[in-house]
Amino acid sequence: GWSSSVLPQLLKPGSIITMTPEESSWVIVCVEIGCALTSLPAGFAIDRFGRRSTLMCCSILYAASWLITILTRSVTYLILSRLIQGFCMGFVFCGCPIYISEISQPSIRGMLNTIIISLWYVGLILSYIIGTYTSYDTTAYISLFLSVAYVIPLYFQAESPYYYVLKHRKADAIKSLSYYRHAHPSDLKDEIKAIEDYVKDKGSNRSSFSSLFTDPVSFRCLLIMQILSFTTIFTGITATYVYATEIFSKTSGGSISPEEYAIIMSVLLLKVNLIASYVMDKIGRRPLVLVSCIGCFFSNLFAAAFFYVTLKTDIDTS
Structure with a gap:
């Protein structure tokens, strides 16, 4: 959400940070790189230092990253800030579901873990709104405050x-x-x-790490997990998050701005997630995955056709 609403401001002439489109892409991708690099260390950390303690440390690192964003006016430091945020995301995505699963009763465990994704979309909505209607520095200050505020209630939990x-x-x-x-x-x-x-x-x-590849059952589970993970990324949803404002600037018109379209999109994502959470136990996970994949296929097909006609032909699509 932050990238979609803030980076277009930084790419404008006279912005507070001089940045090229290539550099902006590095600002975006560094979050994913940081998240990928911490997947294995996160598993070690939550067993070594505790689930709650690890999540609290992430809050401190998040706050440090936003301080870097506030105090510096350099692309290099902005990339460093985003890399730190990616590190924290890797730890949170690993530690939070485990922590919630272990402190909750079995009857509500699935629902609580589903809420994690719902809250992710709530954060996406807030990022779009804050980034759209406030300045670069104000957005960073609000994010810093939320990073610090997050650790206070967590400190009092067991x-x-x-x-x-x-x-x-x-x-x-x-x-x-x-x-x-x-x-x-x-x-x-x-x-x-x-x-x-x-x-x-x-x-x-x-089991040892090598058993993931030598044991048929473990390898099958690993393969399914990797296919689902790759499918999620290759649906284009991550690119849509971070480039939502730019995407809608090519298509939007009338009284609604591209930034407001991005906010509407994030609200729809939250609504669909809540619906999926409700029907998941009724119709099963596999049917939902299949329906989602089919829906993403047609959505990407229509989007590709639209942008091809818009950018490569003289046909009026307005």
Whole structure:
């Protein structure tokens, strides 16, 4: 959201940071690079330092990245800032679902993890709105405030009981579970035992990295996951996020600006996500994935045809 609303301002003559289109693409892609580089270290960090502690450290790094954005007027430092944000995204995407899964009851676990994506879209909406109606510096200051504000409620939450059991701190695990269940420790013996059994079983059946490629079941799961991940990226949704304003500037007209079209798009994404969350357990994950892939195919086909006609021919598409 930030890239879509702010970068067009920086590419204008006389902007506070002189930037070429090529440099702006690096500002965008560095977030994805940082996120990719931290996928494996994030798994180690959340087991070594804790789920909650890792997420709190991300807040500090987010704040540092926005301070760099505020205090500097250089493309190099802006790229560094975005790279740090990418690092944090990698840790959050790994740590947050695990933390939520481990502190929640099984009956609401799926719903809470779905809310993560919904809140992602809420953040996208806010980024579009803030970036559209405020200045470059104001956007950075608001983002800095949100980064700091995020850590305050998290500080007062308990660490995951699974993490405490993993570290052989049973007393702390009981306190943590009692906090999240609002129950007396004596009523949680069965659940604590189930957590201990799960952690013990997970430790005794820990597989090596090479087993992902040598074990047929593990390799099949890896292959499915990679196909879904690549499919998600190649639908063009990431490019649509970051270039939404520029895309709509080629197509929009009338009383609605490209920035406002981007806001409308993000609201629609949130609505569709909420609908998908509701019907997911009713019709299944696989049918939703298939419908989504078919929908993305036709959407990209229509978009490609439109831009080809608009940019490569003299046909009036207004």
